[in-house]
Amino acid sequence: DIQMTQSPSSLSASVGDRVTITCRASQSISFYLNWYQQKPGKAPKLLIYAASSLQSGVPSRFSGSGSGTDFTLTISSLQPEDFATYYCQQSYSIPKTFGQGTNLEIK
Amino acid sequence: QVHLQESGPGLVKPSETLSLSCFVSDDSISSYYWSWIRQPPGKGLEWIGYISYSGSTNYNPSLKSRVTISLDTSKNQYSLRLSSVSAADTAVYYCAREGIRGSTYYFDYWGQGTLVTVSS
Numbered sequence: 001d002i003q004m005t006q007s008p009s010s011l012s013a014s015v016g017d018r019v020t021i022t023c024r025a026s027q028s029i030s031f032y033l034n035w036y037q038q039k040p041g042k043a044p045k046l047l048i049y050a051a052s053s054l055q056s057g058v059p060s061r062f063s064g065s066g067s068g069t070d071f072t073l074t075i076s077s078l079q080p081e082d083f084a085t086y087y088c089q090q091s092y093s094i095p096k097t098f099g100q101g102t103n104l105e106i107k
Numbered sequence: 108q109v110h111l112q113e114s115g116p117g118l119v120k121p122s123e124t125l126s127l128s129c130f131v132s133d134d135s136i137s138s139y140y141w142s143w144i145r146q147p148p149g150k151g152l153e154w155i156g157y158i159s160y161s162g163s164t165n166y167n168p169s170l171k172s173r174v175t176i177s178l179d180t181s182k183n184q185y186s187l188r189l190s191s192v193s194a195a196d197t198a199v200y201y202c203a204r205e206g207i208r209g210s211t212y213y214f215d216y217w218g219q220g221t222l223v224t225v226s227s
Contacts, residue, residue, distance in 0.1 A: 002189055014168060034214070042219075043201055043217035043218065043219055043220050044201075044214070046213055049206075049213035050213075055213075055215065087151065089152075091211060091212040094165050095154055095166075095169070096142075097154065098151055098152040098153070100151050101152075102193070
């Protein structure tokens with residue numbers, strides 16, 4: 001199985017901050033990397049697919065980059081509704097695997 | 108906009124079989140791949156497996172011996188069966204559609220999730 005490791009596991013930030021979350025794969029996954037946002041009691045929501053493509057309807061303050069083993073999710077200016085848990089997920093091989101999550105909290 | 112809705116018992120006894128269904132609101136069930144994903148309380152996400160529009164399946168090796176996913180296009184639904192459950196199978200179970208763009212796949216539509224507790 002491909003292991004996905006996110007850092008940090010938790011992060012405190014303020015409204016307006018620029019935030020970056022990192023995801024590292026245990027082997028190369030090309031650009032087959034997706035990012036999701038999950039709020040308490042809700043299903044995950046797709047933000048970014050194929051490492052850098054913004055899902056329809058997702059605000060442009062979200063962006064993704066990377067290829068191979070190292071990827072980043074950046075939120076350019078945090079909004080109050082962005083405080084949530086973020087997961088990366090690889091779709092390169094079976095079984096599809098997720099990172100452990102990054103909990104983004106209000107400072 | 109496709110909607111997915113899980114249904115099934117919220118309580119299952121240890122050693123019994125967990126059975127859930129996911130209703131898909133439109134005919135896209137005949138065109139995509141359909142997954143089950145679970146999340147133990149307070150923990151991360153685990154992919155269980157998928158079934159394609161043609162009925163082919165692929166399962167997480169960690170669960171493969173206990174999992175069956177089936178498809179009923181006439182009812183616009185697909186189902187999960189997980190046998191010999193234990194407390195470790197207690198989780199919120201999500202159904203999700205696997206969208207595709209080129210060669211890349213992603214979970215673009217999700218059900219709201221249903222909590223299944225394994226307890227006697």
